Amino acid sequence: MLCPYCKQEMIKGNLIGTNGYFVYWLPKEYYSKHAFLPITKKKVKDEGGVIIHTNYLTAAPDYFYVCRNCKKMISDIN
Numbered sequence: 326m327l328c329p330y331c332k333q334e335m336i337k338g339n340l341i342g343t344n345g346y347f348v349y350w351l352p353k354e355y356y357s358k359h360a361f362l363p364i365t366k367k368k369v370k371d372e373g374g375v376i377i378h379t380n381y382l383t384a385a386p387d388y389f390y391v392c393r394n395c396k397k398m399i400s401d402i403n
């Protein structure tokens with residue numbers, strides 16, 4: 326995959342969570358409304374978050390593409 330910013334080849338890899346359960350993305354405004362991070366997948370989705378990786382033990386890992394030149398990461402989300 327070519328980087329949409331600089332057009333150089335991106336490097337394919339995986340994102341790995343430290344607790345082995347799941348990794349997620351949250352919109353920035355979440356932090357201004359809540360004191361604690363969501364701990365369930367349902368709560369992440371209810372707050373507009375995106376589950377990035379859900380089942381590393383049984384499913385093939387999702388791929389992420391990194392551009393080292395632009396310091397960008399791109400992947401498909403569900």
Ligand SMILES: [Zn+2]
Pocket residue numbers: 328329330331332333392393394395396397
């Ligand atoms: Zn780039």
